[in-house]
Amino acid sequence: MLVIQRHSPRLRPRCVSESPDCAGAILAAEGKRTPVTYPGDVKARRLSATGIAAAIAVIIGMLLPGAANAQSGSDMIERARSWVAADVGYSGSNYFTNEYGTYRTDCSGYVSMAWGLGSSYTTVTLPSVSYPIAKDALEPGDILNNPLPGTSGHVVLFAGWADDAHTEYYAYEESPSGGAHLSQIPYPYWPGYGTFTPRRYVGVTSNTPPPVVVPEVEKAPQPDPIEDGDYIRHDGQVYRIAGGAPMAVTSDEKARKVSDAEMAELLTQPADGTFLRVDGKTFVVAGGAPVFVPDGAKKSIRVEQAAVDAVLNDKPADGTIVKTDEDELYVFAGGAPIHVTDAWWKGLRPKPTPVTVAQEALDQAGGLNEWSHVRNVPADGTLLKVGADVYRVEGGVPIPDYGIRGVPIDQAAIDKAGEPGPWSHLLAG
Numbered sequence: 114m115l116v117i118q119r120h121s122p123r124l125r126p127r128c129v130s131e132s133p134d135c136a137g138a139i140l141a142a143e144g145k146r147t148p149v150t151y152p153g154d155v156k157a158r159r160l161s162a163t164g165i166a167a168a169i170a171v172i173i174g175m176l177l178p179g180a181a182n183a184q185s186g187s188d189m190i191e192r193a194r195s196w197v198a199a200d201v202g203y204s205g206s207n208y209f210t211n212e213y214g215t216y217r218t219d220c221s222g223y224v225s226m227a228w229g230l231g232s233s234y235t236t237v238t239l240p241s242v243s244y245p246i247a248k249d250a251l252e253p254g255d256i257l258n259n260p261l262p263g264t265s266g267h268v269v270l271f272a273g274w275a276d277d278a279h280t281e282y283y284a285y286e287e288s289p290s291g292g293a294h295l296s297q298i299p300y301p302y303w304p305g306y307g308t309f310t311p312r313r314y315v316g317v318t319s320n321t322p323p324p325v326v327v328p329e330v331e332k333a334p335q336p337d338p339i340e341d342g343d344y345i346r347h348d349g350q351v352y353r354i355a356g357g358a359p360m361a362v363t364s365d366e367k368a369r370k371v372s373d374a375e376m377a378e379l380l381t382q383p384a385d386g387t388f389l390r391v392d393g394k395t396f397v398v399a400g401g402a403p404v405f406v407p408d409g410a411k412k413s414i415r416v417e418q419a420a421v422d423a424v425l426n427d428k429p430a431d432g433t434i435v436k437t438d439e440d441e442l443y444v445f446a447g448g449a450p451i452h453v454t455d456a457w458w459k460g461l462r463p464k465p466t467p468v469t470v471a472q473e474a475l476d477q478a479g480g481l482n483e484w485s486h487v488r489n490v491p492a493d494g495t496l497l498k499v500g501a502d503v504y505r506v507e508g509g510v511p512i513p514d515y516g517i518r519g520v521p522i523d524q525a526a527i528d529k530a531g532e533p534g535p536w537s538h539l540l541a542g
Contacts (some may be wrong), residue, residue: 179453186317187256189227193285194268196293203289204209204464208233220268220462224256227270228299228314235267236467243312248279248300251311257284259307259463266462267306269298275518283517289460290521291500303432305385305465306398336375341387342414343366347376353416354384356398360420378469382424385433385468388413391421394483399468400429400445404485407473428486431495431520434465437472441535446520447491447506450475452535478538499524509540 193215201209202410205219205475216226217233225234230242237260251271251484258268282300287293301309305523339345343354346368352359353366358380383389387398388406390413396403397410403425426488428448435443435450442458443450481490490509491497497504497511498519504527512525531541 118152121483135507148486149154152301174505179475184255186252188229189254189270189314190272191283192227192229193223193272193293195296197285198469201272201287202292203287205426217285217294220279220287221266223285225272226319226431227254227333228316228322235262236260236268236398237262240270240312242316243314246311246313248311250313251282252313254317255311255313257301257309257311259309261307261343261463264462264464265307267294267302267309269302269309271311281518288521289462290457294501294507295517296498297516299430299432303429303465303521304420305434306463317393338372339369339375339379345371345376347371347467354379354413355389355414355416356385356387358371358424359384360416360424362417362420377416382426385483389421390415391418395419396483396486397468397470398425400426400433401429401471402426402486404435404468404470404486405474405477407471435465435475437470437475439472441472442467443535443538444520445524445539446497446522447493447495448488449478450487451494451497451520451538451540452529453523455524456527473534490540495519497522499527506539509538511539512542 128416144450174495176501182228195211195213196209199209199211201218201223203218205217208222208430209218213226216222220485221235221239222233224239225232228242234242236258239256239258240260243256243258251274253272255271257271259266267286267288269286272283272295274284275281276282280300283295284298285293285295286528301311337356339355341354342363344360345354345364347359347370351362351364351366351368353362354360355488356533358418360383361378383398385398388410389396389398391403395406395409395413395483397403397406403421408418429445429447433445435445437443442453444453445451474484475487477484478487491506494507496516496519497506498521503514503516503519505514506512511530526536526539529536530539531537
């Protein structure tokens, strides 16, 4: 059942029923977006060979006193919805009690409640009651976990794929910006927030067969590691390594020949923070895009413009957080930098590592040539999210909208839209 509840000056839909189709009904009501899928709809196309570690995780999980009885993914989703319906806010020290027990109201406490664990685990200890699975084996009730401790770690409860290509998914999460809520998230998570891996609770009853235990085999000697600045050759093409990724070059430099396996291990794009030198100009990679560095950099890797065009994004990816040389913080949405306050940054969980860029590169947003990789205002149709509220950008103006998808930003950016200076990347309506 889809129930409309008043949460703010406008109405927004909320799931409060037990029906697994409720999230899909929300999406249909919000513009006929692709409905969320649940057990029976998500078909695992391949199995994960997790090795002996998976079997050990299962045994340990069975022995741990905090682990609960086996349950299905739909049971976990029902538990997760209970906190959404109750508007449970985020806190790393507070606890919430309902029919499912008493748990800490942070991301890992939320998952502990959904999994029916005997206590509130953390992102560090959740792996002790779970085992890694393949991306395509993900089912509702599984998690994507960044196991770092404290504010650097984060975990979300997978609810279903948002598209056939499996590039975005729906997940329940507890966060300072939205409390317990359902979100649409790029796989595996927003850029810059660390490494998230899919895992399954050892006590879950799954549609996917258990992981295959593969015996360990003696590894063959490994070749020397490939490092930034190296030239390599693969299938007759010479590449230069920049930020861990191969960038094609036309020069016939002396290059080391690499195997298909070695090539497959390289990144598809240079890592954020990599400095590139292109036709005498310096750029830093942020959100997979080249952002101009007016003053250059002491150490950069010379690459060709054609490789930059072929490998990098034109604009930074949504959710990319940057810090300027004037200590201002921005989050990218629709190709434009949206200013955020120190208070928003301090409350952000998990805490990503921002890329340092020149303030001038953002002040010149929307310019030509080297300045063109940053938009002045977000592209039309960009969705922004402040807590549970969603805005759609049209002509630079954030307009209230419905949904669960959007780039998380600061409420101050909405309130100060149209003001000069750092807030000028959103316009007043």
